[in-house]
Amino acid sequence: MDYFAQQLINGLVLGSIYGLIAIGYTMVYGIVGMINFAHGDVFMIGGFIALISFLVLVSVGLTAVPVILLIVLLVSMAITALYGWTIERIAYRPLRHSFRLAPMLSAIGMSFVLTNFSQVSQGARVKPVPPIITGGYTLHEGDSGFVVQLSNVQIVVVITTIVLLGLFTWLVSRTRLGRDMRACEQDQTMAALLGVDVDRTISMTFVIGAALAAVAGMMYLLYYGLVDFFMGFVAGIKAFTAAVLGGIGSLPGAMLGGLAIGLIETFWSAYFSVEYKDVAAFSILIVVLIFMPTGLLGRPEVEKV
Amino acid sequence: MSASLPPSSPFQSNGSEPVGAAFILKKAVLSALVALGLFSLMVGVRTEAGQSGQLEYWTRFGELASLVGAVFVGSIAVELLRLWLGPRGGFGSFVPASVQSGLSVAGRYLAPALLIFTFLVPVIFYNQRYILDLGILVLTYVMLGWGLNVVVGLAGLLDLGYVAFYAVGAYSYGLLSTTFGLSFWICLPLAGILAAFWGVLLGFPVLRLRGDYLAIVTLAFGEIIRLVLINWQEVTGGPNGVSGIPRPTLFGIPLTPGEGGLAAMLGIPFSPTHRIVFLFYLILALALLTNWVTIRLRRLPIGRAWEALREDEVACRALGINITTTKLTAFATGAMFGGFAGAFFATRQGFISPESFTFQESALVLAIVVLGGMGSQLGVALAALAMIGGFELFRSLEVYRMLVFGLAMVLIMIWRPRGIVGHRAPTVFLEKSKSISSDLVKEGHG
Numbered sequence: 001m002d003y004f005a006q007q008l009i010n011g012l013v014l015g016s017i018y019g020l021i022a023i024g025y026t027m028v029y030g031i032v033g034m035i036n037f038a039h040g041d042v043f044m045i046g047g048f049i050a051l052i053s054f055l056v057l058v059s060v061g062l063t064a065v066p067v068i069l070l071i072v073l074l075v076s077m078a079i080t081a082l083y084g085w086t087i088e089r090i091a092y093r094p095l096r097h098s099f100r101l102a103p104m105l106s107a108i109g110m111s112f113v114l115t116n117f118s119q120v121s122q123g124a125r126v127k128p129v130p131p132i133i134t135g136g137y138t139l140h141e142g143d144s145g146f147v148v149q150l151s152n153v154q155i156v157v158v159i160t161t162i163v164l165l166g167l168f169t170w171l172v173s174r175t176r177l178g179r180d181m182r183a184c185e186q187d188q189t190m191a192a193l194l195g196v197d198v199d200r201t202i203s204m205t206f207v208i209g210a211a212l213a214a215v216a217g218m219m220y221l222l223y224y225g226l227v228d229f230f231m232g233f234v235a236g237i238k239a240f241t242a243a244v245l246g247g248i249g250s251l252p253g254a255m256l257g258g259l260a261i262g263l264i265e266t267f268w269s270a271y272f273s274v275e276y277k278d279v280a281a282f283s284i285l286i287v288v289l290i291f292m293p294t295g296l297l298g299r300p301e302v303e304k305v
Numbered sequence: 306m307s308a309s310l311p312p313s314s315p316f317q318s319n320g321s322e323p324v325g326a327a328f329i330l331k332k333a334v335l336s337a338l339v340a341l342g343l344f345s346l347m348v349g350v351r352t353e354a355g356q357s358g359q360l361e362y363w364t365r366f367g368e369l370a371s372l373v374g375a376v377f378v379g380s381i382a383v384e385l386l387r388l389w390l391g392p393r394g395g396f397g398s399f400v401p402a403s404v405q406s407g408l409s410v411a412g413r414y415l416a417p418a419l420l421i422f423t424f425l426v427p428v429i430f431y432n433q434r435y436i437l438d439l440g441i442l443v444l445t446y447v448m449l450g451w452g453l454n455v456v457v458g459l460a461g462l463l464d465l466g467y468v469a470f471y472a473v474g475a476y477s478y479g480l481l482s483t484t485f486g487l488s489f490w491i492c493l494p495l496a497g498i499l500a501a502f503w504g505v506l507l508g509f510p511v512l513r514l515r516g517d518y519l520a521i522v523t524l525a526f527g528e529i530i531r532l533v534l535i536n537w538q539e540v541t542g543g544p545n546g547v548s549g550i551p552r553p554t555l556f557g558i559p560l561t562p563g564e565g566g567l568a569a570m571l572g573i574p575f576s577p578t579h580r581i582v583f584l585f586y587l588i589l590a591l592a593l594l595t596n597w598v599t600i601r602l603r604r605l606p607i608g609r610a611w612e613a614l615r616e617d618e619v620a621c622r623a624l625g626i627n628i629t630t631t632k633l634t635a636f637a638t639g640a641m642f643g644g645f646a647g648a649f650f651a652t653r654q655g656f657i658s659p660e661s662f663t664f665q666e667s668a669l670v671l672a673i674v675v676l677g678g679m680g681s682q683l684g685v686a687l688a689a690l691a692m693i694g695g696f697e698l699f700r701s702l703e704v705y706r707m708l709v710f711g712l713a714m715v716l717i718m719i720w721r722p723r724g725i726v727g728h729r730a731p732t733v734f735l736e737k738s739k740s741i742s743s744d745l746v747k748e749g750h751g
Contacts, residue, residue: 035517045347052346055362075346082342094719101463102718104517105675108465108668109714116708121348129360233664237528240521275536282525282532289522290510 002142006149007270008263013154013223015262016161020216021239022246022254023168024084024209030185030249031205032096037107038087040236041114042210045083046217047227048118050076051127054221065132073160076218077211083114084210085203092206093199111232119229126228133222157219164215165255168208172251177204185249234278238265241285247298256296333380340376344369416683423589427582437581441588441653443693445646448592450673450685452642455599457671458680459608460635461615463520465667466507466527470500470640472534472662474647479547479657480540489553493648500644501637503530508636512629527667534659546658553652555583584653591649595642596682602638611635615680665707672714 021043028036053075057068091110095102136151172178180201183191192198220235221227238261246257261281268280288295349369355361423444430436449471456464477496481487487495511522534541541547552560560580602608610631613621622628651657673692677684692710699706 035521049346051360052350052352052362055352055360056346056350059362079342079346082339086339086343091715091719098718101675104463104520105671106715106718108671109711109718112665112668112707112711113715114711116704116711118347120704120708121344122351123353125354127352127360128354128358237521237525241525244518244521273536276532279529279532279536282529285525286510286522289514289518293513293518 002140002144002146002148003270005140006146007266009148009150009154011263011266012259013157013262014266015242015259016158017216017219017223017258018235018239018242018261019255019258020161020164020212020219021235022242022258023251024213025240025243026246026248026251026254027181027205027209029243031181031202032092032103034092034103035107035240036092036206036209037104037236038091038110038114039209039213040232040234040239041111041118042080042083042087042232043213043217043220043235043239044227044229044232045114045118046076046080046210046214047221047231048122048127048217048229049079049214050218050221051129051227054129054132069132069156073215073218076214080214080217081207081211084206084213087210088203088206093202111236115229115232122229124229126226128226129221131225153222157223160215160219164212168212169251171208177201181205237285238278238281241281241288244285245288245295247295249299250295250297253295253297260296329381329384332384333377336380337373337377340373341369344372348372419683419686427585431578431582434578434581437578437585439694439697441581441585443690444585444588444592445650445653446670446673446689446693447686448588448595448646448649449643449670450677450689451592451595451599451682452639452646453670453674454639454677454680454682454685455602455611455642456635456639457674458677458685459599459603459615460611460632462632462635463517463671464523464636464639465520465664465671466523466525466530467639467643467670468662468664468667469507469527469530470504470643471647471650471666472530472659473500473503473640474644475651475657475661476534476541476547476647477644478648478651479550482551483547483549489551489648489652490556493645496648497641497644500647501641504636504638504640504643505633507640508633512632524664524667527662527664531659531662534662541659544659546656546660547651548656550651550655550657552580552655553584553587584649588649588653591645595645598638598642599682607631607634612680669710672710675714676717 021039024039024042025036028034028039050072054068054072057071062068062071087110091106092103095106131153133151133153133156136149136154138147139150140148142148172181180191180196181204183194183196184198184201188198191201217227220231239258242257242261243254244257245260246253246255261284264284265277265281269277272280349364349366350362351365352360352362423440426440427437430440449467452470453464453467456462456467474496477499478489478492481492481495482489507523507526511519514522535544537543554560560583603612607630610621610626611634613624613626614628614631614635618628621631650661654661669692673688674685676692677686677688696706696710699709
């Protein structure tokens with residue numbers, strides 16, 4: 001039971017990270033109908049920028065951990081958002097009216113560019129950081145000596161996720177931008193006729209998605225204490241799986257899917273085999289797409305002829 | 306997704322904006338500022354784990370400045386180029402019609418000329434082992450490209466996990482020959498059949514998926530196969546792979562020195578080049594087989610059904626074409642050729658490991674098919690030559706070549722989305738495709 005509780009905590013934390021990435025996939029799919037294949041690499045870039053800004057801040061003599069974390073968060077969100085904007089501008093916008101495979105292939109190309117750009121600019125080796133947030137609470141001590149722990153990092157990850165999700169939900173449901181986004185999602189032509197700047201709205205979608213991916217990247221860095229240039233690929237596919245599982249196009253669905261994938265992966269590693277945890281996640285993707293293509297919270301896609 | 310929106314590509318200036326020196330300069334300054342933002346931390350600061358495992362960093366402002374400067378100059382150059390090419394500067398408009406027709410005439414003779422040259426390569430470059438090896442590599446990718454072309458180019462099913470079938474073929478031969486001692490010529494068809502079987506196995510569940518979803522599922526499938534190869538140590542040898550895979554024989558005659566070898570039987574002195582030349586002709590024969598089968602299949606009802614499926618799945622169904630068999634045969638045929646290529650790869654290398662079957666490999670083969678113009682046999686061959694040859698040319702710049710590869714993929718999608726070399730038009734098409742209204746051009750309708 002204690003073991004189960006510990007895995008539950010770990011799974012929820014991992015799931016929060018996946019959920020943050022999954023929102024980027026689901027938003028972009030909702031609005032332009034393409035899988036942003038490079039989104040996993042945007043997450044990786046976010047992690048790198050968090051790492052570098054953290055190093056620089058520490059070396060200039062800042063010691064207050066909350067201040068450092070806040071600045072790192074803002075810097076990595078801002079710069080990664082700029083990446084998202086640039087990617088959309090360069091690789092996707094010219095292809096919006098092209099044939100249907102073109103954006104996908106362009107996105108694959110962009111993913112290679114980002115992966116290899118960070119390999120070239122930062123080297124191929126794994127970058128470890130010492131634990132930034134230490135300590136934690138012991139929730140329960142079992143008879144067998146097994147301790148259920150909730151570390152401070154885990155608390156930070158979950159709370160940051162919740163706060164950002166609240167902010168994001170407010171943005172989508174209450175602001176002008178959110179209304180424009182929902183309008184573009186339903187009918188771009190009509191939205192344009194009613195005075196919505198479609199290009200700007202799509203750009204903003206990419207910017208917000210990238211900013212959330214940057215948060216996920218920073219959380220990953222805090223939680224696992226390392227980044228490397230290849231981490232975006234697998235994380236990206238898993239987050240996409242989460243988006244599909246939750247129902248692509250649905251924002252609460254993406255978070256729910258993220259949590260589900262995080263839990264499944266953690267429990268699979270805990271009770272079956274660590275080696276096959278990725279196989280489990282990828283199999284879920286295939287199974288969901290076959291038997292439940294609309295996901296948990298998605299709307300059925302009506303095929304127009 | 307709607308066609309009636311005003312085009313808003315940055316590669317088209319819409320005429321209303323004054324394109325003057327000030328405009329160009331403003332755009333270049335903006336681009337340079339964006340570049341400064343993008344590269345400030347990623348390039349300006351370099352991190353590395355130091356001796357004690359502690360992360361260290363140093364600054365590289367020189368590189369940062371030169372990159373930003375390059376973006377500034379590049380932006381001005383692109384703007385000037387666009388001015389020069391006119392408002393809708395496409396490359397098509399820049400080649401005169403007479404040159405284009407001349408090119409198409411040359412194109413007709415290109416394929417036979419290329420084929421004859423390929424046959425002569427081992428004769429001309431007999432003493433240059435490097436060129437022969439490179440030729441074998443190019444031909445392997447030509448074969449893979451032609452195999453994937455059946456799935457992507459003809460049937461229009463975007464397959465990102467093609468390397469899985471290549472792996473199945475390679476491991477089939479590797480394991481069958483090292484475990485049961487079966488010879489290459491028995492294993493080759495077996496590898497093809499096994500790969501085709503896996504193709505059908507993948508095909509069944511994804512029958513209902515289309516477009517992007519299909520791409521992601523095939524990608525996941527490819528990764529699953531690779532992960533199983535890594536982790537199922539008892540059978541596949543795990544990350545260590547399979548080694549000691551037997552070399553191919555000329556229908557039972559080994560290409561070895563000494564008694565019973567081909568050289569001894571023919572009474573000529575032994576040379577290791579014999580085996581390379583043999584491998585060259587072997588992969589050439591396999592590639593030509595792929596090409597021949599594809600061309601023949603295209604003329605059969607199934608080939609027509611593939612092309613119809615590529616153009617419009619719903620219309621296909623309405624015409625009574627059996628989507629299930631059409632898709633499954635496409636997957637199986639493509640996978641079979643992938644399996645053949647895999648078996649060849651195993652016998653050529655003598656050693657296989659999961660590292661050879663990563664997603665990058667799938668993307669490379671896909672890029673070859675896309676650059677070749679999705680459906681054009683000659684285009685795929687030329688694209689393979691250009692890509693693999695290009696990779697070899699930039700071998701010294703190892704770390705940059707995947708970066709350039711990715712950039713090239715993006716740029717080609719923007720400039721020539723239907724491929725640089727050419728593209729095979731559907732046999733029947735609507736003359737005025739522009740008049741289709743926006744709600745008809747949703748996903749799955751080409």
